[in-house]
Amino acid sequence: MDLKTGLNSPVIADHLPTLASPAAVMTFTTPTSFPSPGLCLNTTKKIPLPGKIEEVRATGWLDLMKASSPTRKRQTKDAICDTQSDDLDLQYRNWTVNYPSALTSFEEISDLAGNKRLALFLDYDGTLSPIVDNPENALMSDEMRAAVRHVASLFPTAIISGRSRDKVFDFVNLNELYYAGSHGMDIMGPVRKTTDSNGVECIRSTDAHGKEVNLFQPASEFLPMITEVYEKLGESVKDIDGARMEDNKFCVSVHYRNVAEDDYKKVFHRVSAVLEDYPCLRLTHGRKVFEVRPVIDWNKGKAVEFLLESLGLNESEDVLPIYVGDDRTDEDAFKVLKASNRGFGILVSSIPKESDAFYSLRDPAEVMEFLRMLAAWKEQST
Numbered sequence: 001m002d003l004k005t006g007l008n009s010p011v012i013a014d015h016l017p018t019l020a021s022p023a024a025v026m027t028f029t030t031p032t033s034f035p036s037p038g039l040c041l042n043t044t045k046k047i048p049l050p051g052k053i054e055e056v057r058a059t060g061w062l063d064l065m066k067a068s069s070p071t072r073k074r075q076t077k078d079a080i081c082d083t084q085s086d087d088l089d090l091q092y093r094n095w096t097v098n099y100p101s102a103l104t105s106f107e108e109i110s111d112l113a114g115n116k117r118l119a120l121f122l123d124y125d126g127t128l129s130p131i132v133d134n135p136e137n138a139l140m141s142d143e144m145r146a147a148v149r150h151v152a153s154l155f156p157t158a159i160i161s162g163r164s165r166d167k168v169f170d171f172v173n174l175n176e177l178y179y180a181g182s183h184g185m186d187i188m189g190p191v192r193k194t195t196d197s198n199g200v201e202c203i204r205s206t207d208a209h210g211k212e213v214n215l216f217q218p219a220s221e222f223l224p225m226i227t228e229v230y231e232k233l234g235e236s237v238k239d240i241d242g243a244r245m246e247d248n249k250f251c252v253s254v255h256y257r258n259v260a261e262d263d264y265k266k267v268f269h270r271v272s273a274v275l276e277d278y279p280c281l282r283l284t285h286g287r288k289v290f291e292v293r294p295v296i297d298w299n300k301g302k303a304v305e306f307l308l309e310s311l312g313l314n315e316s317e318d319v320l321p322i323y324v325g326d327d328r329t330d331e332d333a334f335k336v337l338k339a340s341n342r343g344f345g346i347l348v349s350s351i352p353k354e355s356d357a358f359y360s361l362r363d364p365a366e367v368m369e370f371l372r373m374l375a376a377w378k379e380q381s382t
């Protein structure tokens with residue numbers, strides 16, 4: 001969808017997600033094996049681009065870095081100017097023509113759900129907790145925890161986060177859920193209800209409460225490489241004021257939210273320079289953060305498919321998966337749901353954005369309200 005064209009689109013009537021006919025249900029195919037890091041080691045090292053082109057590439061990244069997830073300080077400054085704030089408001093309202101609010105469309109959503117079984121997938125940062133300057137302080141409120149606990153008692157619910165699984169569990173602290181950390185590369189899910197014979201290598205384990213679980217870690221071979229690159233990246237950005245590293249087990253985050261804009265370029269160059277030696281790792285960009293991860297064909301979308309199958313919900317047409325997330329990496333999950341015509345994504349954003357989600361919510365406060373509405377609807381309809 002073209003955002004500009006979309007803004008003027010009067011078409012609301014046909015925006016409903018088309019849900020799959022029984023024949024079109026999502027089929028999950030896990031790659032039987034992933035490329036091992038060893039295979040990448042023989043890959044020819046990337047030849048650095050000549051000065052000018054390299055500069056253009058960096059400028060592209062730089063624009064992205066500046067535009068991504070403006071701090072609250074900047075939003076407040078914008079809000080001081082009434083005209084500008086009215087414009088933003090109008091843009092947002094126009095945008096919701098194409099991405100209707102999941103709150104105001106709740107009746108439509110509950111009609112879609114009908115008697116289907118819901119499966120809920122929730123991102124963490126920016127979805128269940130507000131974006132804050134220090135990633136260690138991204139706590140979830142008690143009210144939000146209660147809302148998540150409530151929906152999890154009614155529908156299978158999973159958290160799918162870029163953080164390490166342990167870290168996100170510490171934040172959420174609910175045993176009723178399933179957790180996928182490292183952008184889905186570290187899943188602790190239910191013991192599979194379907195057959196184990198399609199090549200998926202899971203480790204049978206027990207959780208903190210002795211419950212049997214399946215551990216799926218498709219990037220486990222990359223762990224030594226990730227540990228090494230974490231050290232090198234840390235070393236390379238340590239003199240940049242405000243740069244912060246985060247070890248997310250199978251991925252590494254380099255945060256620049258607290259870095260002065262003049263130093264953004266430095267962050268980008270330092271990170272790219274380290275990655276020149278790691279053709280098996282790739283760089284993605286989130287909300288004022290660079291994320292380094294293995295090049296394997298696995299993401300939050302695959303994690304959703306994997307969990308649906310583990311829950312025994314993949315084959316049946318009476319299941320409605322809903323994914324709520326705010327970041328670029330959540331788009332992989334939105335795409336999977338859209339492509340399979342089964343469920344839909346809800347984008348959490350207070351600014352207009354292109355997305356494969358179907359509905360929108362402004363911020364974590366609205367996410368909490370939506371979760372409460374879902375729980376209330378389920379309880380009064382049974």
Ligand SMILES: O=P(O)(O)OC[C@H]1O[C@H](O[C@H]2O[C@H](CO)[C@@H](O)[C@H](O)[C@H]2O)[C@H](O)[C@@H](O)[C@@H]1O
Pocket residue numbers: 123124125126130131132133134135136138160161162163246248253255257286287288289291327329
């Ligand atoms: O998939 P998610 O759960 O959304 O994780 C993505 C990244 O989230 C965290 O960073 C973001 O939130 C921080 C706390 O609000 C904020 O300071 C940072 O600027 C955001 O990018 C997390 O710290 C990262 O490691 C995750 O990759």
